[in-house]
Structure formats: C-alpha cells, structure tokens
Amino acid sequence: MRAIKLLSVSVLTLAGLTACQSETDRKTEETPIAKVDAADVVRTATKNAYFGDLHVHTKNSFDASIVGTRTSADDAYRFAQGATIDNGAGKKIKLSGPPLDFYGVTDHGEYMGVIMSMQTRGSELSKTPTAKAIFGLTAGSREDRMNAFMEIGTSVVTGEPKEDIYDRDFIDSAWAENVAAAEKHNQPGKFTTFAGYEFTTMRVIGEIEDQLGATNLHRNVIFKDKAPKRLFSTLDSPNPEDLWEWMNTQRANGMDVMSIPHNSNASNGGMFDLVTDNGSPLTKDYAVNRLINEPIVEMTQVKGTSETHPTLSPKDEWADHELYEVLVGFHAPAKKVTGSFVRQSLARGLGLEKELGANPYAFGFIGSTDAHVSSSSLSEENFFGKFSTDLDLEARGSVPPKGKKNWDGIDSDDPAFIIASAQYGASGLAGVWAEANTREDIYASMRARETFATSGPRLKVRFFAGDYSDEDLTAGDMVTRAYAKGFPMGSEIGNDTSPDFITWAIQDPDGVPLDRLQIVKVWHDGGEKEQVYDVACSNGAAPDPATYRCADNGSSVDITTCATSSGQGKAELKARWQDPNFEPGQAAAYYVRVLENPKCRWSTWDAIRNGTPPNPRMHTTLQDRAWSSPIWVK
Secondary structure, three states: OOOOOOOOOOOOOHHHOOOOEOOOOOEOOOOOOOOOOHHHOOOOOOOEEEEEEEEEOOOOOHHHHOOOOOOOHHHHHHHHOOOOEEOOOOOEEOOOOOOOOEEEEOOEOOOOOHHHHHOEOOOOHHHOHHHHHHHOOOOOOHHHHHHHHHHHHHHHHHOOOOOOOOOHHHHHHHHHHHHHHHHHHOEOOOEEEEEEEEEOOEEEOOOHHHOOOEEEOOEEEEEOOOOOOOOOOOOOOOOHHHHHHHHHHHHHOOOOEEEEEEOHHHOOOOOOOOEOOOOOEOOHHHHHHHHHHOOEEEOEEOOEEOOOOOOOOOOOOOOOOOOOOEOOOOOOEOOOOOOOOHHHHHHHHHHHHHHHOOOOOOOEEEOOOOEOOOOOOOOOOOOOOOOHHHHOOOOOOOOOHHHOOOOOOOOOOOHHHHOHHHHOOOOOEEEEEEOOOOHHHHHHHHHHOOEEEEOOOOOEEEEEEEOOOHHHHHOOOHHHHHHHHEEEOOOEEOOOOOOEEEEEEEOOOOOOOEEEEEEEEEEEOOOEEEEEEEEEEOOOOOOEOOOOEOOOOOOOEEOOOOEEOOOOOEOEEEEEEOOOOOOOOOOEEEEEEEEEOOEEOHHHHHHHHHOOOOOOOOOOEEOOEEEEOOEEEO
16 A cells, blocks of 8 residues: 655655654753642633633654654743744744743644654664664665655554554553643643644545545644543544544543644535535534534634635635645645635534534634644744744745745746645634633633634734623723623524624734724525625724725835834724624624734745745735634524
8 A cells, every 4th residue: 555645745854864863852941830829810700811822743743753843742831931942953943922821732642752752762662663664774765764654644544553653552651741741831820731632634535545635634632621541543533523422431531621623724625514524414413512522613723724715705805814725745735615614614504503403513713823843933024834844945935946036937836836834824823711811711711612713913802792882882891891781702692683793802012003803794595605894994984884894094014124014003993883784583603803904924024034035926915813703693
C-alpha cells in the first residue's frame, strides 16, 4: 500500500534527519509559578472577556517533532504567560501582546510522544523497524525515510495502527505528561489551563492508492478538569460518533468534556454534511448527540478562516478573508465548499431542525491557532508561522525565489504560490465572557456558547437580544441592563416580533481602529439564506437603508511602509438594532462581525523587510475581525 502524503514536501524537511538524536529541549530558565488560592478568586456578575488558545501542538505531536519542535507542554504554558522559547529552528519567539488568560495544549492523540521517543537514543521505540527506517544509522535514501514516515500518516488516516510503534503504555505516559503540565500551570483567577488533545480524523478522497488527498475532520477534545488516563484516538476509531460515545462515558464518570471541530474549510464538505461519517442519513439522535458534545466550533486559525466563502456569499464584500484552499498536506485544492463553512451550516442546521426536530449545527464560535511550535503566532508584523520551517521566507512564498528582486517571469504554477504556508494566517484567538478566569467559569461559558472568535487581535464583542431602549444602549450600566432584560450570545429565544439587539465592540488596545459593526442573519427557506447588515459605522453616519452598508471611512495603508492612516475609525462601536426584514414564525440565527481598518498582511511585512514587492498572488492588506456566537430567534 502506498503511503498517502499527509504533509507537503515543503514542510516535511527530512534531509536534516540523522541517526537517533538525543532529546534536547531548547528552553529558557524555569520561572517559579506563584500559585493562586482559588478562594481568592473575584467574580464579576456582568462577566469579563478572557482570551486564549485551545489548539497548540508541542514535541509530542508526530508532525511537529518530525520538523524540529523540541519544546514541551510546560514550555507552551510558559510561552502563553510571556516567556521566550525556541521555535525548533534556533529562533527565539515570544507572544505578541500581554499574557493570555487561558491555554490548552492539544497534541495529536495518535502516536502522542512516539516520534520524539523514536529519535531518542536508547529508548525502546528507537529500536523498532519504523524508527530505524527513518532515523537509524542504516536508513536509506531521503525518499525512503520520507516514505517510512508517510506510512505513519497513512495509519492516522486509515485508523490502522503501525504495530511496532503503537505502544499504548508509552502513549499513556506522554498524555500523562501533558495533563501534569496543565495541572502545574493552572492558577485560578490568573491563568487557566485545560488538558486536551486532537482527534485527527480524516476521510480519504477516492482510494488511498490514488493519492488524491484526505479531508480534514479534526476535533480538539477539551476536558473541564479531570482527565482519563487513556485517550481515545482515530486508532481506536476514526468515526466521530464513536468519539462522542466515548465522551458520553467520560461524562457519566464525572469528567466533563467537549470536542471542538476545526479547520472545516479544508473538510471538502465533510464537516457539516447532510449524512453521517458512514453515509447514513442524519437522525434526531445524531443531532442531539453532536450538539451535546460539540457546542462550539473553531472557525478561524492559521489554516484560514471558515466563516464563509465568496462562492457561498457573493454579496458579502468581506467573504474572502484568509481563505485556505488546499487540502491539508496537499497541493490539491479543496473543491467542495458546501458543508465546509460555518455561516452556511448555521442555516443548514435550521433546515435540519425543521426536518429532524433537533439542530446538529447550533454551535458557538471560537478561534485558536493550530500552532505546532508550542506557541501562538498572532502578529502580522512578526508572524513566525505554524511549523519551525515557516520562517524561511522563500518557502512561505512571501519573497521572490532564488534571490530575485521582483516577480517578473515567475510561473504562476510555481509551488511558492500554492503551498499551504503561503496561505497561512496569523490567527486566531478564543474569546470567552465569564465571571472569573477559572476552569469552572470559562468551561461553563463555552458550554453556554457565550464565546467569540477573533482573527488574531484582542477585539472584544458583546451581543444581546431582548426588549431594549436607546436609553439602555447609552446607560452606564448597559451590560447589567442587557442581562436583566434579555439574553447574551449563544442563547435561543422565542419571539413573534423582532427583538431588540444590542451589540458592542471595542478595539484591541495595541491594534488598529474599528471600521464597522455588522450583524449577519441566516435562515432556511427552501435553502440556505443570508443577509449582512452594517449596524454601526465608524464615520458616524447611518448605514444606507437600501444597501445596509456604511460608506467607506477613508482609511488606507501605505504598502511601501505598512503605515496606516490616522484619524479614521473608532475605538468603540455599538448599536441597538432591529431586523427590518423580520418574519414571524421564521427561525433565524444572528451573529455579529466587527471589522478593523485595513493593515498590512504578514506577507507584505516580509516583502518590505526584504526590499522586494509583495507577492502579486497574495493580498497585500487585510481587515482583521471578530465574530460573536449566534443568537437563535425561533
């Protein structure tokens, strides 16, 4: 059986692999952790915004360790609190902005820690045939070593373990190491950690021998507090429904847990399908089980944003934000957008609710990074990518290849244009409104879907539905009134008339000003429907009632310096709004999107520092943004 190429050659650099290496962690000195007494935690009834990342990989992930990551879960939690660590290629990296509020290491459950141990002299796993084929003194050619590693990827896709390296006791010990790191760094009221891992399920396109690719149906499995000694991976079963049943059992045993789908834009229509993993029609039991286990989705990360696509939203001028249009690990494009993006799937869920009596796609939103160097890369100006190899500017396509000073004569089919790393985004973050920064509070808010996603900046966004007045919007106790007279994001409400919506957004203190505040409405009426409404404009004018759009606020970017114009945009936008097209009896979901003013994309920063023009196939600027979880009105 030929090995399916899960990782692109541009990322998987096996040429540097040598005989078994000693395991050396490159890290700074340990900083003592000042523990906080849980009894001292102060709670805020109107809730605070907390920012975190629940999708981070370390040396214990097979695809991170093979390309040089040597930092651990312990290093990852220190990074989130402001420490400087090594990216695996000798480069020092540090979090942009202040420390994060919460963090979760989610190494791949499949072969957790195994590749790192295979490279460690004297370990039992280094003596296996697979380890010798990849790392041994008698290893063959680079291609032979690559093929041997790709067989591990094939195993993850098919769910068929490679017996010589499938050491469950060792995998248990690697999992215990990650859980112990989360316990060590958890500080109620100051910094929250969650034990978690990635369930790396993929669906092969065609036959595996055809090398056509595989769809991304990955989930991050996050435990509230306690965690079991043995995790459930795709090597137990690649079917998400089997994962959910295992999770139901953990919950029955007192360990609350949720799974968070991610990177649905590369699922080729599979993440929010109309059939189950085995092709059966969806049922009410399926819908209920999915909603219990997957209350939120990760809708933006380094591999693009999964809100929507221009094909699905041709009237949305901002639908092309950080698209990632290749299958994970392949140059092949993900051709099927239907079923791959969250906006359409919210509407699809309302249609399924009419049909089944339950909605499998009534999810809230978060963002996270999918970092594979123990660290979140969130800054456009200082983007260090996903893997240790991503600081090679030619490899990520931001500067002309082979030292050229411009892009003249470069073939548009050159891999520099289509490799995955050229499409990476400096994204994203999970935002949670919670009474305190503790596992209990943050997890409860995630279950309640009182969450929001950002594409990197620490934008804050709030969203309520109820019976409000203009006085409520301007009152000093607006949030207290909003909770008392209505419901926050993530809620489901019944209304025969259009509710009043209150929405409020605040810019990142270290970011650029806000451009506009929008409400996106989706519904199902013989098909998926949508409408984007601008509800607050930074120029102070009202949106055009015919187009529902704000006028351009005049902000601009100088792409020769990345300087942004001053004087345009607002630090804060808020609005009270009613749906002008509300129809009684029509179920709909509404969510907020707030847009920043334009600024340079990371690839433009690379080009400026290199003294070359930006890649013409890449966006030179972008508008970072945040999205609230929906409110469902039925």
